[in-house]
Amino acid sequence: QVQLAESGGGLVQAGDSLRLSCVGTGRTFGAYGMAWFRQAPGKEREFVATITWGGSTSYAGSVKGRFTISRDNFKNTVTLQMNSLKPEDTAVYYCAAGKVMGSGLSSSYTYWGQGTQVTVSS
Numbered sequence: 001q002v003q004l005a006e007s008g009g010g011l012v013q014a015g016d017s018l019r020l021s022c023v024g025t026g027r028t029f030g031a032y033g034m035a036w037f038r039q040a041p042g043k044e045r046e047f048v049a050t051i052t053w054g055g056s057t058s059y060a061g062s063v064k065g066r067f068t069i070s071r072d073n074f075k076n077t078v079t080l081q082m083n084s085l086k087p088e089d090t091a092v093y094y095c096a097a098g099k100v101m102g103s104g105l106s107s108s109y110t111y112w113g114q115g116t117q118v119t120v121s122s
Helices: none
Strands: 004-007 010-013 020-024 031-038 046-051 056-061 067-074 077-082 091-098 118-122
Touching: 004 091, 020 031, 020 091, 020 118, 031 067, 031 077, 046 067, 056 067, 067 118
Parallel strands: 010 118
Antiparallel strands: 004 020, 020 077, 031 046, 031 091, 046 056, 067 077, 091 118
């Protein structure tokens, strides 16, 4: 069992940066693939970034080059550094954990946090 809690969201202007954090409980945190998804009002939840237990990463095309996902298995944390934010990045951001590594599918992830709101004004 893994419980996840996100933090770091907020209201920023276009071009600003934010750093989201996700803290997980459970001794086997390092065995899980971790990911960030987001959901904007009226839209489906979409993949943002994922990182394997070994640190391999992949990103959605819309955030590649602007967002960076990282993890610290000793601290049970996953972070999402978001730079050059755009209004279209506005969404609730969710942290997720699953046994499948490197997947961009939400169905691959078993555990989800409650989400943190990111709002980017133009």
